[in-house]
Amino acid sequence: xxxxxxxxxxxxxxxxxxxxxxxxxxxxxxxxxxxxxxxxxxxxxxxxxxxxxxxxxxxxxxxxxxxxxxxxxxxxxxxxxxxxxxxxxxxxxxxxxxxxxxxxxxxxxxxxxxxxxxxxxxxxxxxxxxxxxxxxxxxxxxxxxxxxxxxxxxxxxxxxxxxxxxxxxxxxxxxxxxxxxxxxxxxxxxxxxxxxxxxxxxxxxxxxxxxxxxxxxxxxxxxxxxxxxxxxxxxxxxxxxxxxxxxxxxxxxxxxxxxxxxxxxxxxxxxxxxxxxxxxxxxxxxxxxxxxxxxxxxxxxxxxxxxxxxxxx
Numbered sequence: 001x002x003x004x005x006x007x008x009x010x011x012x013x014x015x016x017x018x019x020x021x022x023x024x025x026x027x028x029x030x031x032x033x034x035x036x037x038x039x040x041x042x043x044x045x046x047x048x049x050x051x052x053x054x055x056x057x058x059x060x061x062x063x064x065x066x067x068x069x070x071x072x073x074x075x076x077x078x079x080x081x082x083x084x085x086x087x088x089x090x091x092x093x094x095x096x097x098x099x100x101x102x103x104x105x106x107x108x109x110x111x112x113x114x115x116x117x118x119x120x121x122x123x124x125x126x127x128x129x130x131x132x133x134x135x136x137x138x139x140x141x142x143x144x145x146x147x148x149x150x151x152x153x154x155x156x157x158x159x160x161x162x163x164x165x166x167x168x169x170x171x172x173x174x175x176x177x178x179x180x181x182x183x184x185x186x187x188x189x190x191x192x193x194x195x196x197x198x199x200x201x202x203x204x205x206x207x208x209x210x211x212x213x214x215x216x217x218x219x220x221x222x223x224x225x226x227x228x229x230x231x232x233x234x235x236x237x238x239x240x241x242x243x244x245x246x247x248x249x250x251x252x253x254x255x256x257x258x259x260x261x262x263x264x265x266x267x268x269x270x271x272x273x274x275x276x277x278x279x280x281x282x283x284x285x286x287x288x289x290x291x292x293x294x295x296x297x298x299x300x301x302x303x304x305x306x307x308x309x310x311x312x313x
Contacts, residue, residue, distance in 0.1 A: 001268070002014045002248060002271055006154055010105075010154065012106070013040050014252075014271055015041065015253075015271045016073070016204075016254070017043065017257070018043045018257035019044050019048055019050060019054060020045070021048070026259060027053045028053065031058070032060070032066065035067055037268065038264075038265070040067070040071055040073060041072070041075075041253075042072065042075070043075045043206075044077075046077060046094075047077070051076065055097075055101070058100055059100045073105045075105060075107070076095045076104055076108075077108045077110040078143070081114075081115045081118070082117070083139045085141070088139065092107060096151065104152045104153070105153050105154060108155070108180055110158050110159070112159065113131075114131060114134045115127050122299060124301065125304035126304075128299075128305055128306065131305065137171045140168050140172055140176070144174045155177060156177045156180070156201070160179050160181070161312055162191070163313045164313070165201065175201060179192070179196055179201055179202075180203075180205075181204070182205070183205035184222060184243060185246060185284045185285070186220070186287055186290075187290060188285055188287075189203075190285070193252065202253065203251075203252045208243060208254040209244075209256050211293035222239065222243060227284065231276070231283070241270035242270075242274075245270045245274040296308070
């Protein structure tokens with residue numbers, strides 16, 4: 001496995017497993033199969049509503065001796081309704097209790113968006129709290145405190161633009177250690193990636209394989225892109241392996257979701273066994289068209305204090 005390194009030389013595997021939409025009934029077997037396949041990095045979040053089941057699976061995995069806690073890299077995230085500084089510590093403690101862990105390897109602010117404490121999924125403008133009332137810096141400074149308390153070894157953000165990252169960099173004692181954002185060849189985020197690299201911020205790509213959700217109206221499938229299909233044929237591998245090789249060769253961390261043990265092993269092989277040529281990398285880079293599968297437009301409501309332009313910069 002290849003790794004990226006934090007400033008203190010702690011390492012994070014370049015390939016992890018996303019747990020979004022993994023249901024309680026299947027998550028135990030998925031995690032065990034992932035560990036057996038060789039995956040050591042797991043991406044979780046409170047909003048995924050499965051951390052108790054994940055915690056039970058981790059408990060069994062450690063009890064059975066499949067791996068030790070220190071061999072895994074585990075991430076979770078602070079949801080939008082817990083941005084008030086006084087809510088950060090109890091929310092993290094609840095996450096640790098649910099996951100049956102003493103600490104997280106990485107804790108992220110999930111979105112630069114705040115909602116009222118009793119609102120999990122906002123439906124109207126009054127559900128939101130403008131950032132002028134709960135500044136991102138006030139939440140971020142509490143995240144730094146979580147690191148100082150040893151409850152999270154590293155802290156960072158997700159879905160933050162260059163503007164929002166700059167706000168934290170200039171206004172606090174600690175540069176965010178990670179930005180987790182959507183990234184794939186149709187949204188390569190090169191400007192943001194370059195900014196992160198210049199500022200010693202690691203970069204995690206979610207939805208690195210795009211979205212194969214056929215219920216979505218756009219029905220855009222990266223696996224059917226002619227360039228990606230052609231490269232898969234050239235390298236005698238799957239389209240997913242081309243996408244993973246492209247992402248890891250950019251030194252970005254990827255957290256694809258799969259429930260298939262064979263695909264988990266294929267994904268790991270793409271990190272360790274494939275090397276795309278410079279020309280092939282350039283072909284994939286040229287596919288970028290600023291297409292987001294996770295647009296967040298549903299949260300943009302009149303007079304709620306947020307705009308899509310401010311969110312994505």
